[in-house]
Amino acid sequence: MKELIQLFESEAKHGLYQMLPPELIKKYPKLQKNSYSRRLDDKRYEWFAEKINFSNKKIIDIGANIGYFSFRLYKEKNAKITTYEPNKKHNEAISKVKKELNINENFSNIAKGIDKDAIESLPKSDIILLFNVVQHAGEDFDSKYVPNQEKWFDYAVEYLTKISKKTKFIVFQTGYTWLGHDTALCKENEIIDFSVNLIYKAGLEIVNCGLIQDVVKPEYKDFEIKKSENIHPILNKRKELLSKIMNKLKISNNDYRFMQRPIFICKNIK
Numbered sequence: 001m002k003e004l005i006q007l008f009e010s011e012a013k014h015g016l017y018q019m020l021p022p023e024l025i026k027k028y029p030k031l032q033k034n035s036y037s038r039r040l041d042d043k044r045y046e047w048f049a050e051k052i053n054f055s056n057k058k059i060i061d062i063g064a065n066i067g068y069f070s071f072r073l074y075k076e077k078n079a080k081i082t083t084y085e086p087n088k089k090h091n092e093a094i095s096k097v098k099k100e101l102n103i104n105e106n107f108s109n110i111a112k113g114i115d116k117d118a119i120e121s122l123p124k125s126d127i128i129l130l131f132n133v134v135q136h137a138g139e140d141f142d143s144k145y146v147p148n149q150e151k152w153f154d155y156a157v158e159y160l161t162k163i164s165k166k167t168k169f170i171v172f173q174t175g176y177t178w179l180g181h182d183t184a185l186c187k188e189n190e191i192i193d194f195s196v197n198l199i200y201k202a203g204l205e206i207v208n209c210g211l212i213q214d215v216v217k218p219e220y221k222d223f224e225i226k227k228s229e230n231i232h233p234i235l236n237k238r239k240e241l242l243s244k245i246m247n248k249l250k251i252s253n254n255d256y257r258f259m260q261r262p263i264f265i266c267k268n269i270k
């Protein structure tokens with residue numbers, strides 16, 4: 001158990017990111033205290049897992065981290081899972097959890113990242129999960145293609161276009177600062193239009209968009225996309241009022257920025 005906790009809490013750049021899979025907590029209730037909802041994994045899952053049919057489907061989870069989504073889809077939807085996670089500790093954590101939960105089939109975890117040139121080698125699948133990976137291009141991977149912020153958008157269009165040839169649906173979420181720094185890829189109030197433009201340019205259709213609409217009760221709700229000038233529901237709030245609420249609820253700027261990220265269910269229409 002101690003070894004497992006050490007793996008979950010590794011000090012990697014993306015360590016302490018996801019919550020622990022609920023099946024594991026069922027087995028070891030004491031682990032509940034080591035499962036933190038920093039990135040609203042449970043809320044994200046609750047929203048996207050009901051938007052398309054995951055039952056018995058072939059799923060690829062790119063940048064799976066410690067596998068929160070994959071373990072839930074495996075257990076709750078009987079999905080056939082392949083995870084790609086380049087961080088050795090995170091991938092090892094996935095292997096250990098598989099062992100703990102006696103998962104011996106229909107779940108492969110590959111200790112490899114998917115940079116743009118590796119997309120070709122991906123097997124075909126029904127649904128690809130691509131959560132919060134692409135904004136790291138330029139630092140974690142593909143720095144040759146993204147030497148500066150200006151190159152990011154076209155790169156991301158190409159990345160999504162290539163991925164779309166491998167699957168029917170992509171569940172997509174990205175960050176809006178480049179390399180995790182404060183260099184914004186777009187203005188806060190343009191996050192939705194910026195993403196919609198990116199997805200359309202990649203030749204995909206948006207089936208659904210989920211957005212947190214209230215920082216006090218953060219839950220993803222369906223958001224209807226217009227052609228342009230989509231107003232973000234939480235960015236629409238008056239700044240002074242918002243910072244009062246954030247102070248009171250101890251919502252950090254990082255948490256707030258994460259809450260701004262929409263989730264898109266994208267369909268390959270070609």
Ligand SMILES: C[S@@+](CC[C@H](N)C(=O)[O-])C[C@H]1O[C@@H](n2cnc3c(N)ncnc32)[C@H](O)[C@@H]1O
Nearest residue numbers: 014062063065087113114115131132133140141
């Ligand atoms: C910000 S975390 C997101 C984790 C998870 N997808 C989520 O949203 O909860 C980014 C993850 O992508 C992984 N990663 C980094 N480079 C990658 C690459 N080239 N391909 C796939 N995953 C990568 C990191 O190790 C990390 O686990």
